[in-house]
Amino acid sequence: MSSNTARQAFTRFTRRVPITRTEHLAGDIYRHHIHFPEIAEGAQPGQFVEVKVSNDFDPLLPRPFSVNQVDRENGVFTILYEALGQFTKEIAGMSAGEELQILGPLGRPYPLGSDECDEIVLVAGGLGIASFYHAAWTLREAGDERPVRLFYGARNRHSVVQLEDYEALGVSVEVVTDDGSLGEKALVTTPLTRYLQTQPRRPALYVCGPTPMMKAVSEIAQIERVKCYLSLETYMACGIGTCVGCAIKLRTGDGADDFVYGRACVEGPVIEAERLVW
Amino acid sequence: MSSNTARQAFTRFTRRVPITRTEHLAGDIYRHHIHFPEIAEGAQPGQFVEVKVSNDFDPLLPRPFSVNQVDRENGVFTILYEALGQFTKEIAGMSAGEELQILGPLGRPYPLGSDECDEIVLVAGGLGIASFYHAAWTLREAGDERPVRLFYGARNRHSVVQLEDYEALGVSVEVVTDDGSLGEKALVTTPLTRYLQTQPRRPALYVCGPTPMMKAVSEIAQIERVKCYLSLETYMACGIGTCVGCAIKLRTGDGADDFVYGRACVEGPVIEAERLVW
Amino acid sequence: MAVEIGPVRLKNPVTVASGTFGFGREYAQLFDLSQLGGIFVKGTSLEPRRGNPPQRIYETAAGMLNSIGLQNDGVEAFIAEKLPFLNQFDTQIFVNIVGNRIEEYAELARILDDQPGVAGLEINISCPNVEHGHAEFASDPTATCNVVSAVRRATGKVVIPKLSPNVTDITAFARASEDGGADAVSLINTLVGTAIDVKTRRFRLANVTGGLSGPCIKPIALRMVYQCAQTVSIPVIGIGGISTWTDAVEFLLAGATAIQVGTASFANPLAALEIIDGVEAYLQDNGLNSPSQITGKVERGPVDPVL
């Protein structure tokens, strides 16, 4: 019962930290640079942080956001988001020097090892894009030379962000929009299917976006028999695994009743598509 | 039952209006200039407004603040406050262009008619000062030439505000502080008592400040047999008279049980000291 | 937008809650009360009541406690001084009546039965802020039934018992109300709560406890409205934390025929008007023309776990 035995190195961190920069990227899309060296250092691609403004009770719960980019030298990471609801509108008004309460890094990252695939295929719908830059950058940092492709579906040209950043990393990007204002007028599944029909060598899909899009991509992946990882955005309370509020159905067999409830924040947010019962 | 009979001119107003200027006056004391022509036009000295930031539920209730000054030409009035609690700290961070929800003008004003007195004696404790500038200015605007005096007690020299403004109106000001850092080291009752002992001609006291100070001044007024009006700062919900939450004990006779509960927001905030049961 | 509570027609389902709108005079300084579906006036008793000593109110997280103690000038003053003012407006007036004994409720009902300007009576058997009397009306369904039928016998007006949430099973009281002859039930009144000042180590309210209202109680109120609407066939009037039009629509979907806006008026005196506009726009956007088309229309069903 001595506390020393348990005093391991802590792997999650929480405190109030300053925003170092706020960018307005496009439309309602913003990016905050946040100073938190442990997270900049430790966050793996696909992981997320829980963000809260203060001790206010409205809203009460923190909100989960993907780690979009890290700058280890300066101990800074970014979150990228669309200001749509109460919380995101509130933080969109915050600027350098103001503080956010951050908890992270959280969740299961994208498995990006060379055992997974020979081509990394990122599939983003809308703000699902947020989680991918860190992934592409991490591969390049590690000297990984496998091709990285990004299929990116957005509402319109005003809601497309970070294209240059991906291109600078040598990622081949294909953008489609709902209204055709940038790239083809199509859903992201169209260019993805086209690509898969070229029979690429051992690709794996990494998908983040709205539910119908993730479901559609999962089905395509199943048909084409390619590995597919989804990054789920469920409603969360604790974000760290204690409340079991973020339940997702995980397959344990083939019967209708063969499933358990897993936690999207611990067993996910990244989950192999075939493990998920829709 | 026709609605036309009742469609009088409305006398209270509420809407979201912009801050036009924010001043940091001293220490934690701030002043907002707020654009609301009907209130700038209609507010009488001693009246207040209810202020809320937005539709947030934290804090839920609006907060009452005295109308400190009006600029009728520009349709602007000011509130003057100390940033101490949740709400006041929140609005202290707001600047020109941001909006506040305002309801007003509210409450019973200072009775300043010439039937009341020949000398107007303002007695302020701390932020109680906020309600007096509008009073002094209104008298001068109306060409009223009765002498106006201000006895002003504050914590220290860093919490004294608007002195020049009063002096510009020809108000004779005497400041005391708790620590002697400006004026005498005394409670405001000291210079007030001294003044009353000079037997001024038919003065009336207008008092706003912390409860113990208002109680002390009431007692002095009773002993010296001078008229005394208190501006009460009770906890309020509606501010307009519907909730009866701001109850104050009003004397109806001499017995211990001879009182009714009045509403500080309607029968007050300004109340004749002798009507109040402490 | 009209709805019906028994024989009474409200021009829209949005009314204002007892004790949060006084007798109309104050908010009439701000807007035309004829826009409202109805007004539930402050609790009114046979004799004047002084109310509880201050401090009477205290803000809590997304809510407030009150222990007003039913301060009012009595029913005669109401009829002489308040009702004529209210009757200038084209809206329905409901009197929230309060007594210590069944006979008092019945007497109030008889007195008000003569008043053409009164549309109905809301029987307040659920105010948690008075020491004596009527606690049993709110905590024993038989007592509820008895007071309702006594009032029912005394008046031809619409009779609406207002239920307390401070009970194990509110549906028993809704059923008892229906059995007693109520035209509708309204719910919820406030939940009993308290707060303490750690500096003085005293209760924040002189009365020790008070009634909790505001957005904080909305989930509880909505659940109770749903349960009662499932239980009785008379209309349910939903109350509790309603601050926006979406709140109001939630209550309608849960089974409310009309709603009352309470504490929200303190935070925003125009809350009721904004709710009227919002509900109307919601109906329009959904191709509907009457609130009754959504009353009780909430569905159980799978909710997408992945959003």
Add this chain to the structure above:
Amino acid sequence: MAVEIGPVRLKNPVTVASGTFGFGREYAQLFDLSQLGGIFVKGTSLEPRRGNPPQRIYETAAGMLNSIGLQNDGVEAFIAEKLPFLNQFDTQIFVNIVGNRIEEYAELARILDDQPGVAGLEINISCPNVEHGHAEFASDPTATCNVVSAVRRATGKVVIPKLSPNVTDITAFARASEDGGADAVSLINTLVGTAIDVKTRRFRLANVTGGLSGPCIKPIALRMVYQCAQTVSIPVIGIGGISTWTDAVEFLLAGATAIQVGTASFANPLAALEIIDGVEAYLQDNGLNSPSQITGKVERGPVDPVL
């Protein structure tokens, strides 16, 4: 800062609430759990439970609804996999036990009685989120008394029934608990609430209703703790919306011997630690050295109406 719950000594009065702290593993990644007065682990049943379908949580004004449905791996997995981890820390472990029948509670108590690493059992008779079973334990004092005495007979550990706020008179259940041989009572569990999505016209929770927790329920919880502390002579453990050290001190003043931090940990994982520091500083500033010196020390008395 130490307090006693029966024979169990907590190093400080600040513990964490069942279902909001898992089995310690997650928050142990953030701070040293030995700082806590105690840990009430997630509800544990004889057999594993799958829990309710999602969506299970929804945020409300200053609170949240949950309908987890007591998902857990069962008591054997608890003993084999969770308890050893928890026992690395110098803090008291309480197991929140849940069953459908009295025999299940007794069986759980017997099984856990063997475990030296378990300080006590919190009898969860008040979870509103499961369809079958044990509703009667929370709504009938006799049933409460029976389950408490069955557990009492089955174990030498500290026995703490956890009471439901969804009742007319919570003090009857506190008394029944004391009569049944409880060492302490803990309260409150969540209040039953719901929420509706006006777009889809469906309930926000797949389970229709859920338990409301967080700052919004604090005034109700504080009132109930005060009432129960006035009623029974065993210690009361206060729960409900405690988010800051002033909240904790309010509960102590109302009569709590210890408190549990629940939902607040989601908003701020360090909430419990900050509360420990704050309570300690409060005692120091007031020249006191033990939390028990303020337990129940709230006073009625005049509150200055003019502030």
